[in-house]
Amino acid sequence: GDSVTQMEGPVTLSEEAFLTINCTYTATGYPSLFWYVQYPGEGLQLLLKATKADDKGSNKGFEATYRKETTSFHLEKGSVQVSDSAVYFCARYTGRRALTFGSGTRLQVQP
Amino acid sequence: NAGVTQTPKFRVLKTGQSMTLLCAQDMNHEYMYWYRQDPGMGLRLIHYSVGEGTTAKGEVPDGYNVSRLKKQNFLLGLESAAPSQTSVYFCASSTPFSGTGGGQPQHFGDGTRLSIL
Numbered sequence: 001g002d003s004v005t006q007m008e009g010p011v012t013l014s015e016e017a018f019l020t021i022n023c024t025y026t027a028t029g030y031p032s033l034f035w036y037v038q039y040p041g042e043g044l045q046l047l048l049k050a051t052k053a054d055d056k057g058s059n060k061g062f063e064a065t066y067r068k069e070t071t072s073f074h075l076e077k078g079s080v081q082v083s084d085s086a087v088y089f090c091a092r093y094t095g096r097r098a099l100t101f102g103s104g105t106r107l108q109v110q111p
Numbered sequence: 112n113a114g115v116t117q118t119p120k121f122r123v124l125k126t127g128q129s130m131t132l133l134c135a136q137d138m139n140h141e142y143m144y145w146y147r148q149d150p151g152m153g154l155r156l157i158h159y160s161v162g163e164g165t166t167a168k169g170e171v172p173d174g175y176n177v178s179r180l181k182k183q184n185f186l187l188g189l190e191s192a193a194p195s196q197t198s199v200y201f202c203a204s205s206t207p208f209s210g211t212g213g214g215q216p217q218h219f220g221d222g223t224r225l226s227i228l
Contacts, residue, residue, distance in 0.1 A: 034216060043115070043201055043219035044154075089153060097142065097161055097208055098169065099217060103153040 002026055002094045006102035009087075013080055013109050021075040021105045023064075023090035031093040033057075033066055033073040038087045038104070047075075047088070085109045113137050117202050117220035124192045124227050132187040132223050134202030142205045143185040144169075144217065145177060147198040154201065160185055161207070192227045199224050 007022040025033065032051045036044040048057030053068035062077045073090060090102040115136045124130060134143065142161050146154040156169030160179040174196060176188045185204075189196060203217040 032215075036219075041221070043221045044203075044217075045219070046216040049216060093208065097167075098144065098156055098159055101153040103151055 002028055002031075002092060002100045004090050004092050004100055004102040006088075006090050006105050009104070009106040011105060011107045013107070015082055015109055015111050016079045017109075019075070019077040019080045019084075019107065021088055021090075021107070023073045023075065023102060024071050025073065025090075025092045026071070030068070033064070033093075034091040034099065035062070035064055035073070035075050036089040036091060036101075038089065040086075044089060080107070080109045082109045082111050115202055115204055115218050115220035117200075117223050119223060120221070121224045122226070124189075124225065126192060126194060126227060128192050130189055130192065132189075132200055132202075132225075134185045134187070134204075134220060136183055136185075136202075136204040136218070138204060138218065139182070140204035140218070141182075141207050142217075143179065144203040144205075145175070145185065145187045146201045146203065147171065147196075148201060148222070149198050157187065157200075194227045197225060197227045 003026045005024050034049045035047040037047045038044045048059040050057040050066040056065045064075045087104045087106045089104045091099045118133045144159040145157040155171050158177040160166045163182045166177045178186045200223045202220045205215045205217045
């Protein structure tokens with residue numbers, strides 16, 4: 001079935017370090033892909049999206065490229081800040097009017 | 112600038128009690144969703160609705176019922192609460208998904224933390 005697999009967390013980085021959070025999805029068609037972010041005590045917020053192969057979504061310094069050949073949508077940021085500490089969720093469209101989410105990756109950025 | 116509003120924010124129930132969680136959105140979205148979030152499991156879809164008067168089952172519907180009598184509201188009911196339903200519940204809404212790839216993001220409320228004793 002439709003699924004999304006994310007790297008286990010927590011990911012702990014120092015401020016200004018480079019971030020990569022891996023995400024792979026099952027290849028049923030060409031689903032839209034999303035990254036959401038959840039700050040403590042809040043709901044999920046859309047961070048970025050890509051709707052077709054080779055698209056690059058970007059927002060707030062974060063980027064992710066839709067890679068059809070590797071069925072991946074890895075999240076990257078060149079220089080993380082303490083304020084980026086949150087839980088990040090990768091998601092894909094299921095084809096049945098809904099999204100399937102990965103299990104989430106907690107990022108902790110230390111000053 | 113309300114977006115998606117969930118009430119209540121916190122609730123503690125005893126096993127066997129019933130309750131209703133309310134979700135309201137002011138973005139005129141057609142689609143609405145209820146998820147539960149448990150540690151290490153991400154979000155799992157309970158029920159969803161693609162329009163007023165329609166509902167459909169998601170991944171984990173057992174023990175829950177929903178209603179969408181008005182476009183802006185989506186209610187989640189627990190008929191007889193069980194400790195396994197202790198979770199954080201999120202409501203979301205979106206415009207209709209387009210084409211075969213989807214593409215429309217979902218907008219989330221801040222969640223309801225529910226504990227069943």
